[in-house]
Amino acid sequence: xxxxxxxxxxxxxxxxxxxxxxxxxxxxxxxxxxxxxxxxxxxxxxxxxxxxxxxxxxxxxxxxxxxxxxxxxxxxxxxxxxxxxxxxxxxxxxxxxxxxxxxxxxxxxxxxxxxxxxxxxxxxxxxxxxxxxxxxxxxxxxxxxxx
Amino acid sequence: xxxxxxxxxxxxxxxxxxxxxxxxxxxxxxxxxxxxxxxxxxxxxxxxxxxxxxxxxxxxxxxxxxxxxxxxxxxxxxxxxxxxxxxxxxxxxxxxxxxxxxxxxxxxxxxxxxxxxxxxxxxxxxxxxxxxxxxxxxxxxxxxxxxxxxxxxxxxxxxxxxxxxxxxxxxxxxxxxxxxxxxxxxxxxxxxxxxxxxxxxxxxxxxxxxxxxxxxxxxxxxxxxxxxxxxxxxxxxxxxxxxxxxxxxxxxxxxxxxxxxxxxxxxxxxxxxxxxxxxxxxxxxxxxxxxxxxxxxxxxxxxxxxxxxxxxxxxxxxxxxxxxxxxxxxxxxxxxxxxxxxxxxxxxxxxxxxxxxxxxxxxxxxxxxx
Numbered sequence: 001x002x003x004x005x006x007x008x009x010x011x012x013x014x015x016x017x018x019x020x021x022x023x024x025x026x027x028x029x030x031x032x033x034x035x036x037x038x039x040x041x042x043x044x045x046x047x048x049x050x051x052x053x054x055x056x057x058x059x060x061x062x063x064x065x066x067x068x069x070x071x072x073x074x075x076x077x078x079x080x081x082x083x084x085x086x087x088x089x090x091x092x093x094x095x096x097x098x099x100x101x102x103x104x105x106x107x108x109x110x111x112x113x114x115x116x117x118x119x120x121x122x123x124x125x126x127x128x129x130x131x132x133x134x135x136x137x138x139x140x141x142x143x144x145x146x147x
Numbered sequence: 148x149x150x151x152x153x154x155x156x157x158x159x160x161x162x163x164x165x166x167x168x169x170x171x172x173x174x175x176x177x178x179x180x181x182x183x184x185x186x187x188x189x190x191x192x193x194x195x196x197x198x199x200x201x202x203x204x205x206x207x208x209x210x211x212x213x214x215x216x217x218x219x220x221x222x223x224x225x226x227x228x229x230x231x232x233x234x235x236x237x238x239x240x241x242x243x244x245x246x247x248x249x250x251x252x253x254x255x256x257x258x259x260x261x262x263x264x265x266x267x268x269x270x271x272x273x274x275x276x277x278x279x280x281x282x283x284x285x286x287x288x289x290x291x292x293x294x295x296x297x298x299x300x301x302x303x304x305x306x307x308x309x310x311x312x313x314x315x316x317x318x319x320x321x322x323x324x325x326x327x328x329x330x331x332x333x334x335x336x337x338x339x340x341x342x343x344x345x346x347x348x349x350x351x352x353x354x355x356x357x358x359x360x361x362x363x364x365x366x367x368x369x370x371x372x373x374x375x376x377x378x379x380x381x382x383x384x385x386x387x388x389x390x391x392x393x394x395x396x397x398x399x400x401x402x403x404x405x406x407x408x409x410x411x412x413x414x415x416x417x418x419x420x421x422x423x424x425x426x427x428x429x430x431x432x433x434x435x436x437x438x439x440x441x442x443x444x445x446x447x448x449x450x451x452x453x454x455x456x457x458x459x460x461x462x463x464x465x466x467x468x469x470x471x472x473x474x475x476x477x478x479x480x481x482x483x484x485x486x487x488x489x490x491x492x493x494x495x496x497x498x499x500x501x502x503x504x505x506x507x508x509x510x511x512x513x514x515x516x517x
Contacts, residue, residue: 104507109231
């Protein structure tokens, strides 16, 4: 059995060598999205660090001051704006679950990966899970710009 | 329903109602009006005035601005600012003997040294004719972490010319605040050149952080010298409930997280104790939390109804809190500039007006009532 492996390795080695010699090949990096459950778990830690003080432990927010994230229509109807607000901050009037809020949330300085994770945590907790929202990916966050 | 169950229900309803309702603060019938002085700084984190009425103001994202005769200009981009979560460019303080000693001091969350993350740093620079030069880091706390919480930080000079600085416990309450060999959760004391006074309380202890003056703090974001007694007063954020006003004593332990009047954000308890031998009690504690930031004592005659009292910004409830107190403690609390926005900083100018840093606006001047 072992004896067969050696020629096999030699063959592979030959192919690898030829490819290294050929400098004209362009590689495209393969982006592998994080497993949703892992993303939710990592997002929980980000939430406890950056969000919980204002939006509170169950995403309930504070009446008239900090909008709720719990069972929030913003997450499904304003998906892009939601992600953008976590990435860049949000200033001014918004309407959430039929109530108006006018406040200032500064940018938290999160990486795009962290933005995706905390969005996945919020979208799969606080009663938002019944909305069955699609997973937020790193690509999706990276493609959102400030303007 | 039996009586036991009914009283339990009543208790629960009462508890829930108390959880967010602030029952000891009053709202003014005629609130103060204000004038916007600077309208384009997202988070005016710290301010300090020169004797001529011009002032410096920090922007959390790393810029230092100078305001004079109605004009605001950027005078520095502070390097190595870690603008993440509660971190960024924080306080600014002008040397009390300016211009003889032409120094300004800044604190910021800093990425300095080759570890991922950040921790709080103290910086000194020269300020002359609207120009900043010779910027130098005097102290850098460590180790860096990527946590976004509890950098502090405020600066204040006492009457003897010592510089006090606060640093929060960096979201590591089990590790930092009670350990004097580690940075964070402390009030520090320095000489004006950044050297450490040899009579600091833990200076002689092996492995100690020698700049520590008091410990057991959570996240102090207000610090001011009392205009008459010369004591250093600090307020600090509690968890859910349990924000505190503390009067700083040399070598004292303020108890975090062994004793606290607060609970975890998720409603669970982390300590049964509110008092313990060897630990200081606060001068006042807030339940519910107001999330205090910025502090000043009013000495001006422009607001006679506030004179001698304390002002503190509330980030959470978005007003300026007027705290009337005497030797027996806090006597009365009032909301000023109610619903103006998240208040980050408050200072009294040399000509006696109250200036307030409001998130999303910039800097406003609170107008006297007469």
